[in-house]
Amino acid sequence: MKKLLFLAVGVVIGVFAARRIEESEKGKAFLDSVDDRTREFTDAVKDGYQARDRELRGE
Template sequence: MKSLFVLAVGTALGFYVAHRVNQTPAGREFFTGLDSRLSLFRDSVVGGYRAREAELRDRD
């Protein structure tokens, strides 16, 4: 139960800090860059998954 409380407090603090950082120009730039890198990563994972799925489907 204690670890669930610590997780909830840590999550709330993380959101608060991210919100405060995002209010600054440097913070906004950081989060914009982070978003673009995460989008590239997501697109790579999805592309790899679809390619592997196509390979497996063609084997049958």
């Protein structure tokens, strides 16, 4: 139960911090760059997974 409380507090602090950072132009640019890099990474993982899946299926 204690771990769940710490998780919830961490999420609340993270959301609050992200909103405060997003208010400034530099902060918004930083969060946008993080979002772009995250999308690139997840797209690369998805492409790799799909390629390996096709390879294993013999397609």
